[in-house]
Amino acid sequence: MNSIMQNLLKLQALDFGEAKAKNAEAQSAELRGQIPEPIIGHYERLRVRGKKGVAVVRNQVCTGCHMHVPIGQITVLMREEDVQLCENCGRYLYLPDPAEAEFLNKVEATKPVAKTPAKPRKRRALAHAA
Template identity: 35%
Template sequence: MDERLNILLELQSMDIRLDQIKIEKRQTPLDMKRLEEEFNVLKVTTEQDQITLKELKAELRNTERELEETEVKLKKSMLRLNEVKSNKEYQAILKEIEEIKEINAEQEEKVIKCMEDIEIQEKECSEGSLRWERNEKEYKIRKNEFINKGKELDQEEQTLNDKRSKLSDKVDKDLLNMYNRLRLNLKNEVVVQVRDGVCSGCHLGIPPQQYNDLIKTNSIQSCPNCNRIIYWGGAKES
């Protein structure tokens, strides 16, 4: 079979791989960016959990302080009960004590609620920090994978380009130009088989005379429909 065909086919498979590498190289930074974004969302959530915990603890401290103040007030009012002169005054202080007790009860309830919230939030935070550790590890591993993948692709591209340039030197200039022009316009496979009289690039039939000629001479020709470089499918195995 035509040696030029072998070289063209090899060139074509290299070019198809080189195109894939270009696509993969564009995709890798996008994948990495998505990973970073996912990681950042988790980071923000974990940080937010810690902030909420701090706020709850501050709220507890405030309420406890208020509670202490109320208790002092209550004690003072109780003491004043012993010093009252009139019944009216006595009643007024009693009313005041009732009010303080109500406030006191509300504050006690608030302290309990706060403590419960803190307990829940602390659990959330410790789970969050475990999740965070796991994710940080996974993030580092995957980031390394992306970096290595990028390096591998660069290396493969370099190797293929070197091979391609050596191989190109072996192809007839006109044929190479034709091939390059076709690849620029049509992408993917531009050197295609003709099977049962049909071009496998455009899936249209070629004239019977050209088909017979293709079989008889095992030559390289152009598809009259799509201009792809065509060869007889049966010729490849021969």
């Protein structure tokens, strides 16, 4: 379930020009193909009115309308059992998993890339085989 919301969030970023991509149209078409029809339908109805269909949940609060999200809905989201709509603003709720939330925080503070491990010693292995 969470992967659907991830795709929807990516699509929304493309549709609202928040994510810049060279082939935004192709990407958006591909994402639309991966999202179940009833979900994309609801998303599109909101989008044509200039509304975003997906809101990230942060600290148990819907970032779309800043209303508290009931713990029951959070639990369903955590278990990835079903999609949930915000009771207040009607957006799909997306709960980033802890690893991803951490990753998103780290993105801003870019660290140097770790060096790759030592290369396999192909030459020696070949010599040994001969």
